[in-house]
Amino acid sequence: MTTKVAIVYHSGYGHTAVLADKVAQGVRDAGQTPVLLQIENAAQDFKPILDAITEADAVVFGAPTYMGDVSGVFKVFADATSAVFFTGGWKDKLAAGFTNSHSFAGDKGHALNSLTILAAQHGMNWINLGVAPPAVTAAERGPETINRVGSFVGVAAQSDNASPEITPPAGDRETARLLGVRVAEAAVRWTRGAQPALSDAA
Numbered sequence: 528m529t530t531k532v533a534i535v536y537h538s539g540y541g542h543t544a545v546l547a548d549k550v551a552q553g554v555r556d557a558g559q560t561p562v563l564l565q566i567e568n569a570a571q572d573f574k575p576i577l578d579a580i581t582e583a584d585a586v587v588f589g590a591p592t593y594m595g596d597v598s599g600v601f602k603v604f605a606d607a608t609s610a611v612f613f614t615g616g617w618k619d620k621l622a623a624g625f626t627n628s629h630s631f632a633g634d635k636g637h638a639l640n641s642l643t644i645l646a647a648q649h650g651m652n653w654i655n656l657g658v659a660p661p662a663v664t665a666a667e668r669g670p671e672t673i674n675r676v677g678s679f680v681g682v683a684a685q686s687d688n689a690s691p692e693i694t695p696p697a698g699d700r701e702t703a704r705l706l707g708v709r710v711a712e713a714a715v716r717w718t719r720g721a722q723p724a725l726s727d728a729a
Contacts, residue, residue, distance in 0.1 A: 622654065
């Protein structure tokens, strides 16, 4: 039985969806099962998404950064998770996050902080990116560079005003894939540790 990692995201123009797909690829590369859950709009019924997160072993939250924070649609979803908050249903679940904006800064750190606070409100355990910033000068950090903006809390990607087929670039996509691998591997260790020891089960 494989470990399930829910990937819950909103994407306004398709660029954040590209990252979600890459996180899912990383989960699969680690031999585990990704569950992609797209937030379509603020008026939808969020219960199926909430239930899928509850059933998963870990969750990765994703949202574009608009005006220095997560998108309004994602925030409506975050508020809807209060239905789970009052039951403690996600306590001790693993969580991680990714975001994307047009500029290299764009206050993406604030958006990632919003995701970490959402996880903390639920008593979840945050998994950071775990990828060192590139050991080259900023001028040498091209589109193929992994973690080119030097983020630690989660994936902070950058997309131009162009088709999601070509942006975000390869380095950001690979950074998202590596996050998927990291979360999946952590979830395997976490769920294995929660199981009774063989001596206890005998």
